[in-house]
Amino acid sequence: MADHSPEAGPAPQRPAGRRRHPAARPTxxxxxxxxxxxxxxxxxxxxxxxxxxxxxxxxxxxxxxxxGSKEDLFxxxxxxxxxxxxxxxxxxYAAAADLPLEQQVRAGVASFFGYADVHPARFxxxxxxxxxxxxxxxxxxxxxxxxxxxxxxxxxxxxxHGRGAWGTSAELCASFVxxxxxxxxxxxxxxxxxxxxxxxxxxxxxxxAALRHIDPHLADALDARE
Numbered sequence: 001m002a003d004h005s006p007e008a009g010p011a012p013q014r015p016a017g018r019r020r021h022p023a024a025r026p027t028x029x030x031x032x033x034x035x036x037x038x039x040x041x042x043x044x045x046x047x048x049x050x051x052x053x054x055x056x057x058x059x060x061x062x063x064x065x066x067x068g069s070k071e072d073l074f075x076x077x078x079x080x081x082x083x084x085x086x087x088x089x090x091x092x093y094a095a096a097a098d099l100p101l102e103q104q105v106r107a108g109v110a111s112f113f114g115y116a117d118v119h120p121a122r123f124x125x126x127x128x129x130x131x132x133x134x135x136x137x138x139x140x141x142x143x144x145x146x147x148x149x150x151x152x153x154x155x156x157x158x159x160x161h162g163r164g165a166w167g168t169s170a171e172l173c174a175s176f177v178x179x180x181x182x183x184x185x186x187x188x189x190x191x192x193x194x195x196x197x198x199x200x201x202x203x204x205x206x207x208x209a210a211l212r213h214i215d216p217h218l219a220d221a222l223d224a225r226e
Contacts, residue, residue: 028066029080031056035063036077037121043130044074075134081122082138085115086145093149101157101211106204108150109181113200116185127186143178150174154211158219169219177207 026034034056038047049070053060067073088111096107116123125131126139151174155165166173184203188194 026057031058031063031066032073032077032080033119033121035073036081036125039074039077039135040121040124040128040130044070044133044135071134077122077125078133078135078138081119081126081135082142084119084122085112085126086142088112088115089146090149093153102204102208104153105177105207105211106201108146109184109204109207110197110200112181113185113188113196113203116189117196120189123185123189127182143182147171147174147178150177158216163216163219166219167223168225169222172222173211173214176210180207 035047035052038052038055042051047070049060049063052070052073053063056063063073067076089108092107092111093104096104099107125135126142131139151170154170154173158164158166158170181203184199188196188199
């Protein structure tokens, strides 16, 4: 504790008018996250620029100056959500590329669930009830890219295990896996009582069991019809 006795001299005075902790201005990413939350909750049409500015701790002129129109802002939010989720997914895919099938699936599923847990507003913007327009387009780009990558990995797995390079059957399996993971993460985000890590592991086990127990003759028959 400071000694403010007469011998110690007067206590130092803070200059008048100086703020101790000036409020930091929100960054572009801060404003995009705030806008994503509003859009994911209310939808594009119901979200007003006044509400968007208030949630972002900013002003309408600032939003217009940084992002353009409301349509442009919505598109930038959707692109940010899709691009950051894609980066997380493909980093996980690359890191697990040489691992056994189950660990590859686990890496991708954990990355997807982890993103939904850490960035719920961005996830809802892409996969929630109000995912229309730019958000739906960004979601489709993301899911198509993930499906192509998983298709490639399934074909590598089937060739390596003497089952040949599956064609349409690999694409169909990949679509199933992507749909399963999306619905699992969406359900987990809505059901607050679920632990994301446990739900991700459950989804992993479900997907791996399905992939391992497919009758290869059915895949051959499906591919033969191409």
